[in-house]
Amino acid sequence: MALEPIARPVAGPVAFVRDLSAENAVNALVAFAFSISGPVAIILAVTGRGGLSEAQTASWLFGAFFINGILSIAFCAAYRQPLVFFWTIPGTVLVGPALAHASFNEVVGAFVFTGLLMIALGLSGLVRRIMDAVPMPIVMGMVAGVFLPFGLDWVKAFESDLPIALSMTLTFLALSALPSVARRLPPLIIAMAVGIAAIALTRTGTLPPFDSSTIFAAPVLVMPHFNPATLIELVVPLTITVLLVQNGQGIAVLRNSGHEPPVNSIATACGLWSLLAGIVGTVSTCLTGPTNAILSTGRDKDTHYAAGILVGLLAIVFGLFSPLFTKLLLATPPAFIATLAGLAMLRVLQGAFSTAFQGAFGIGALVAFLVTVSGISIAGIGAPFWGLVFGALVSRILERSDFAVRAAKSN
Secondary structure (H helix, E strand, C coil): CCCCCCCCCCCCHHHHHHHCCHHHHHHHHHHHHHHCCHHHHHHHHHHHHCCCCHHHHHHHHHHHHHHHHHHHHHHHHHHCCCCCEEECHHHHHHHHHHHCCCCHHHHHHHHHHHHHHHHHHHHHCCHHHHHCCCCHHHHHHHHHHHHHHHHHHHHHHHHHCHHHHHHHHHHHHHHHCCHHHHHHCCHHHHHHHHHHHHHHHHCCCCCCCCCHHHCCCCCCCCCCCCCHHHHHHHHHHHHHHHHHHHHHHHHHHHHHCCCCCCHHHHHHHHHHHHHHHHHCCCCCEEECHHHHHHHCCCCCHHHHHHHHHHHHHHHHHHHHCHHHHHHHHHCCCHHHHHHHHHHHHHHHHHHHHHHHHCCCCHHHHHHHHHHHHHCCCECCECHHHHHHHHHHHHHHHHCHHHHHHHHHHHC
């Protein structure tokens, strides 16, 4: 299946300036603020657990923002749609358990191999067929099991640092309970600001020292090592989370807003950019759902792309100064990151549970969830992969009618 043709004419600088309305600019700022709060906190939580150095973490952020920012600008201009690409959050969480027993070079090898597989799938037009291979409830059962520790770490933050966890959580809940206010004051962003204020009031000391080497990006190139066990553990779950969960969400959001996202081109670009980002230690690239959802709320659908280009430009700047932002974020108390990540994951975790257990394939989803939560490792392959395997097998045995209904609907 051929890649989708680009828009004619491609949006240039003049068109971008003309179409960047005040509404689009505000949407872009809110969307970008979301991207640098909870999602970044999740990266810091995973890299901290995985024992990565500050330089490796900064390099990860460089790839996540600078490299993906370039892709976002190119796609928004080429297709005149809000097509912003960042990194897969479920994939980031999946990497955590792997870092406990695999080297970072082996994990990067899985990033590279995943990129190659996505390129092949995108060029072949088989993306939709792959999406249908594993029922969504079973995939989301696995995802829920991977996300659960972040929710638990948020709860534990109340014990380790009550002022920070309580003030951030109360702020988030109060604003979330008032939808009209939350539209103007994003709860997660305000909760982050309150957390910073709480740190300032409850902590003493000075900021970490800064010099040119800790301000400007210095990407750390990682030589990929291809360990079969690590490839088996990560490649299939990463491919599924990017193509099925993340891209599927982003495509659904855009279609709901009246856009026609180029599905095969997106899959191919995610694969190619995953190769580039992987070399600097960044998890696989994906089409972002929440960010593009915010960008698509403007009244003029034909100018939404301008907001996407602005997000891409902001991402490039953030990536260039990734060591500075990394040092500042790592200087914060663990409870701050745990609370921010936990609050960011609340809706995602709720959605994972709802999709997994609200209808068909519930037993398979439950098995996938339990196996993933168990942390079991067989033949050096981590629990998320086995969650998918055992969940699908049990579902095939006990939920054959669900597969039959699913097959009938697809015909």
